[in-house]
Amino acid sequence: AQSVTQLGSHVSVSEGALVLLRCNYSSSVPPYLFWYVQYPNQGLQLLLKYTSAATLVKGINGFEAEFKKSETSFHLTKPSAHMSDAAEYFCAVSTGGGNKLTFGTGTQLKVEL
Amino acid sequence: NAGVTQTPKFRVLKTGQSMTLLCAQDMNHEYMYWYRQDPGMGLRLIHYSVGEGTTAKGEVPDGYNVSRLKKQNFLLGLESAAPSQTSVYFCASSYLAGAYEQYFGPGTRLTVT
8 A cells, every 4th residue: 555645734935945845655665756736726747756766856946856765755845935836736656557646635835925 | 739638627517417527638648547636635536547448446436437438538427416526626647657647637627516
């Protein structure tokens, strides 16, 4: 079985501050991990994914995430928040083969002036 | 490429009515999925398909049926709508499962009164 926990359903940061969105996963086999972003009234789009190559993964819009097996974590970071980053972010896990994605419950990011 | 498209964008139904949501993809993807998104619950998989002519149940299949007669289309049906089916429905597709990302449509907002 696989599962994802996103700590903090709402995160608020100031523009220019560090963004840190937390994701912990549970998986009995090596996982594939994804971060998706959803802007208001839109579908989800991929920010980045981990597929067992480099543990530090860089994505679009300046986001990156680090896979830490010992901590079963895949936290999303961005050094400097921009107003356009305000959106909902979803972490998801897949364990390959015919298994599907399991999503976390999402974190709403608010960016304040 | 249009990617993944969904029809309709909005729909209001009365309890007991039926309807079909249409999803189409032009990326020649094998896998297609239907999710529902409810506040605080992330995305939950309703049904999915691993190829033309195949369908399988996801996490929350009750009250829904699906068909995939053509590779590019995936239909979601509600035979007798209930207020508990009020939600935003997303279709997605992927080349395969596992490490492959899913591409999402823009969503259908369904209200059942």
